[in-house]
Amino acid sequence: MNRQKKREQIFKKKLKKAKAKLQPDHKKPRYISKADRAKAEQENKTEN
Numbered sequence: 001m002n003r004q005k006k007r008e009q010i011f012k013k014k015l016k017k018a019k020a021k022l023q024p025d026h027k028k029p030r031y032i033s034k035a036d037r038a039k040a041e042q043e044n045k046t047e048n
Contacts, residue, residue, distance in 0.1 A: 032040075
């Protein structure tokens with residue numbers, strides 16, 4: 001019983017991680033580094 005329970009716990013833990021990886025996190029925007037933000041801002045200034 002104990003070994004079976006332990007195996008199930010490990011399986012459920014791995015399954016939970018796999019499902020979380022597949023689901024995108026819509027709450028947070030994607031991280032953009034400070035240098036990339038500055039570069040994008042510079043490009044917008046040159047276009048305008």
